[in-house]
Amino acid sequence: MIELSNVRFRWRASDPLLIDIAKLSVGNGERVFLEGPSGSGKSTLLNLLGGVMVPEDGTVSIDGADLTALRQGVRDTFRADRIGLIFQMFNLIPYLDLVDNVVLPCKFSTRRARIAREKSGSVEDEARRLLRNIEIDPDMLGDRPVATLSAGQQQRVAVARSLIGSPQLIIADEPTSALDQNVRQSFMSLLFKEVADVGATLLFVSHDASLAVDFDRRLIMSEINESGAK
Amino acid sequence: MTTARAAFFLAFKSLLNRYITAGLTIFAIGVSVMLVLGVERVRQNAKLSFANTISGTDLIVGARSGSVQLLLYSVFRIGNATNNISWRSYQDIVKRSDVKWTIPLSLGDSHRGYRVLGTTEDYFKFYRYGSKRLLKFSGGKPFGDVFDTVLGAEVAEALGYKVADKIVIAHGLGTAGFTKHNDKPFTVTGILERTGTPVDRTVHVSLAGIEAIHLDWRGGSRVPGMSVTAEQARSLSLTPKSITAVLVGLKSRLGAFRALRAINENRREPLLAILPGVALQELWSLMGTAEAALGIIALFVVVSGFIGMVTMLLASLNERRREMAILRAVGARPTHVFSLFVLEAWLLTLLGCVLGVALLYLGVSIAQPIIETRFGLFVPMDIPSFGEWIILGAIMSAGTIAGALPAFLAYRKSVADGLTIRT
Ligand SMILES: Nc1ncnc2c1ncn2[C@@H]1O[C@H](COP(=O)(O)OP(=O)(O)OP(=O)(O)O)[C@@H](O)[C@H]1O
Numbered sequence: 255m256i257e258l259s260n261v262r263f264r265w266r267a268s269d270p271l272l273i274d275i276a277k278l279s280v281g282n283g284e285r286v287f288l289e290g291p292s293g294s295g296k297s298t299l300l301n302l303l304g305g306v307m308v309p310e311d312g313t314v315s316i317d318g319a320d321l322t323a324l325r326q327g328v329r330d331t332f333r334a335d336r337i338g339l340i341f342q343m344f345n346l347i348p349y350l351d352l353v354d355n356v357v358l359p360c361k362f363s364t365r366r367a368r369i370a371r372e373k374s375g376s377v378e379d380e381a382r383r384l385l386r387n388i389e390i391d392p393d394m395l396g397d398r399p400v401a402t403l404s405a406g407q408q409q410r411v412a413v414a415r416s417l418i419g420s421p422q423l424i425i426a427d428e429p430t431s432a433l434d435q436n437v438r439q440s441f442m443s444l445l446f447k448e449v450a451d452v453g454a455t456l457l458f459v460s461h462d463a464s465l466a467v468d469f470d471r472r473l474i475m476s477e478i479n480e481s482g483a484k
Numbered sequence: 485m486t487t488a489r490a491a492f493f494l495a496f497k498s499l500l501n502r503y504i505t506a507g508l509t510i511f512a513i514g515v516s517v518m519l520v521l522g523v524e525r526v527r528q529n530a531k532l533s534f535a536n537t538i539s540g541t542d543l544i545v546g547a548r549s550g551s552v553q554l555l556l557y558s559v560f561r562i563g564n565a566t567n568n569i570s571w572r573s574y575q576d577i578v579k580r581s582d583v584k585w586t587i588p589l590s591l592g593d594s595h596r597g598y599r600v601l602g603t604t605e606d607y608f609k610f611y612r613y614g615s616k617r618l619l620k621f622s623g624g625k626p627f628g629d630v631f632d633t634v635l636g637a638e639v640a641e642a643l644g645y646k647v648a649d650k651i652v653i654a655h656g657l658g659t660a661g662f663t664k665h666n667d668k669p670f671t672v673t674g675i676l677e678r679t680g681t682p683v684d685r686t687v688h689v690s691l692a693g694i695e696a697i698h699l700d701w702r703g704g705s706r707v708p709g710m711s712v713t714a715e716q717a718r719s720l721s722l723t724p725k726s727i728t729a730v731l732v733g734l735k736s737r738l739g740a741f742r743a744l745r746a747i748n749e750n751r752r753e754p755l756l757a758i759l760p761g762v763a764l765q766e767l768w769s770l771m772g773t774a775e776a777a778l779g780i781i782a783l784f785v786v787v788s789g790f791i792g793m794v795t796m797l798l799a800s801l802n803e804r805r806r807e808m809a810i811l812r813a814v815g816a817r818p819t820h821v822f823s824l825f826v827l828e829a830w831l832l833t834l835l836g837c838v839l840g841v842a843l844l845y846l847g848v849s850i851a852q853p854i855i856e857t858r859f860g861l862f863v864p865m866d867i868p869s870f871g872e873w874i875i876l877g878a879i880m881s882a883g884t885i886a887g888a889l890p891a892f893l894a895y896r897k898s899v900a901d902g903l904t905i906r907t
C-alpha cells in the first residue's frame with residue numbers, strides 16, 4: 255500500500271534534511287504504529303504520503319501510484335479518493351454541522367461519494383450510519399455546533415469522516431493525545447473495528463508507546479529516518 | 485463541477501456561521517449600492533424631466549435677475565420673483581412684430597401648498613412640453629369666468645377635486661394658516677392630463693382672477709375697512725398692473741437672438757430675456773456639480789464597504805488556517821482555498837447588491853412623494869435601467885476582485901502549511 259524509497263525532504267532549502275528514508279513499505283490491510291519524538295518529522299511524513307508536498311528526491315507510491323510523478327491537482331484528487339486523515343485535535347470545520355463534516359470528503363471525491371451512496375443510498379445516510387457505529391447519535395447531537403462536542407466525540411467524528419467512502423489508507427496523526435485514558439481505550443477499539451470493517455490500511459502516528467501493542471507492526475522514526483533530526 | 489459546488493457550499497456555510505460580521509458587511513455594501521443606484525436614478529430622471537419641462541418657447545422674459553432664477557420661478561415654480569414686470573412692458577413685447585404668441589405668468593399665491601398661476605387662455609393654446617406636446621384636458625375646459633380655475637393633474641388627484649368643485653386661494657405661498665381669499669372662491673372648470681412637469685402641480689386661473697382677489701389688498705395684507713365682493717369685482721377693471729414673467733413664441737426662431745438683445749436693452753425698465761434651452765443647460769450644469777459630488781461620495785461609500793469586507797476576510801485568515809489544513813486533508817486543492825475566499829467575497833457583494841436594490845425601492849417608495857412635491861422630480865419605481873445594471877455589474881466585479889487579495893493570501897498560506905496545522 256505504501257512504498258517509499260530514497261525519500262529526502264526539507265521544508266526550506268536552507269534547512270538540513272528532515273526526512274531521509276531509504277526504504278519504507280506497508281502492506282495492504284496492515285496496521286502500523288509509527289512513533290518518534292516531537293519534531294522528528296512524523297507530521298511532515300504525512301504531508302509526503304498525502305501528496306501535499308513532494309520530496310526533493312525519491313519516490314512515494316501509494317496503492318501502486320507514484321505520487322512524485324503526478325501533477326499537484328492529480329495528487330490532490332488522489333488524496334481525496336484514497337486517503338482518510340485524522341488529526342490530533344480540532345478536526346472539525348466549525349461552521350459545518352455533524353453530518354456535513356463527515357460528508358466533506360465526498361464533496362471533493364466523486365469516487366468516495368459514489369461508494370458511500372452505494373452503501374447507504376445517500377452520502378448523508380452513510381455519514382449517519384458511520385456516526386452510529388462509533389457511538390455518536392446524529393439525531394441527538396446533530397443540531398449542536400460541532401465545537402460544543404467533547405474532545406473524544408470530535409475525534410470519533412473525525413474517524414467517521416476518514417472512513418466515509420472507504421478509502422484504502424487511513425492515516426491518523428496522534429488522534430488520542432487530547433483524550434484521557436478511558437476514552438483513549440474505547441477510541442482505539444472503535445478505530446480498529448471500523449478500519450477492519452472497511453479493510454483499510456492504517457498508519458497510526460503517536461509518541462505514546464503504550465498504544466503500540468495492538469498493532470501489526472511498530473516503526474520508530476529514528477530507525478527508518480536516516481536524517482540527523484532528533 | 486462537484487468541487488465548485490463544494491466551494492460554494494462551504495463559502496455559504498462559513499458566512500452563515502459568521503452571520504453578524506457577514507451581515508454588517510452586507511449591510512455596508514447594501515447601503516453603498518443603494519446610494520450609488522439612487523444617485524444614478526435621480527440623475528437620469530432629473531435630466532429627462534428637465535429637458536421635457538418646457539419646449540416650443542423661444543424666450544422667457546422677467547424682471548432683471550439671474551437667468552437660472554428666472555427659469556426656476558417661471559417654469560419650475562421654485563422660488564420667487566424679486567420683481568415684477570409692468571403691464572406696459574408686457575404690452576411692448578406683445579406688440580413686437582417678430583412675436584407670434586405670448587403667455588403672461590403671474591405668480592405669488594397658493595392653494596394648499598400648490599402654486600397658483602395667473603395666465604390667459606393662450607396658455608392652453610401655446611404652452612408645450614416634452615416633444616412639443618400641448619396640454620390636454622382630462623375633463624372640463626379652460627377657464628372662462630374671472631373665478632374659474634383649471635387644475636394640474638396632481639393637484640386634482642392629491643386633493644380629490646372634480647370639475648365644478650369650489651376652492652379658496654391663499655395669499656402667499658404657505659401650506660396652512662395663511663390668510664385666505666375666502667370671500668372669493670374659484671370654481672374648477674377643467675382638469676389637465678398628467679404631463680410629468682410642474683404644470684401638474686399648478687392651479688391655473690385667469691389674470692383677471694388674480695387681480696380680482698387682490699382688489700382689497702395692498703402688499704401683504706387686507707386693506708382695513710375695504711371689502712370688495714366677488715360681484716363688485718366683476719364690474720371693475722381687472723387689467724393687472726404687473727405680471728411676473730412672460731413666455732414668448734417667435735415667428736422665426738432665427739430671430740431669437742435679436743429679440744433677446746432688444747428686450748434686454750429695453751429702456752423703460754430692466755428686463756431679462758433668456759433662451760430656455762441655454763438656461764436649462766446652465767441649471768443642469770449647476771446641478772451637475774452637485775450630482776458629481778454626490779456620485780463621488782457614493783463611490784467612496786462603496787469603496788469603504790469593500791474595505792470593510794476585505795478587512796473582515798483578512799481578519800478571519802489566521803483563525804481559519806486550521807480549517808484550510810482540514811480542507812486540504814479531505815482533498816481540497818490550494819485553488820479551492822482561493823476560490824472559497826473569492827466566493828465569500830462574491831456572495832457578500834451579491835447579497836449586498838440585492839439588499840441595496842431592495843433598499844433603493846424602499847427608499848424610492850418613501851421618498852417619491854417628498855421628492856416630487858419638493859423638487860418636482862418624479863423618481864420612478866421601475867426595474868433597474870441598463871445603466872443601473874452596468875453599475876451593479878461593476879460593483880459585483882469590484883467586490884469579487886477585492887476578495888482576491890485575502891484569497892491570494894489564504895492560498896499562499898495553504899500552500900506553505902500543507903497539512904500542518906498551525907495556529
Ligand atoms: N508546513 C511547514 N512549514 C515549515 N516547516 C514545517 C512545516 N511543518 C513542519 N515543519 C517543521 O518540520 C519539523 C518537523 O515537524 P513535524 O510536525 O513533522 O514533527 P512531528 O514529528 O510531527 O512532531 P510532533 O510530535 O510535535 O507533532 C519542525 O521543525 C517543524 O517546524
Ligand SMILES: [Mg+2]
Pocket residue numbers: 296297298427
Ligand atoms: Mg506532528
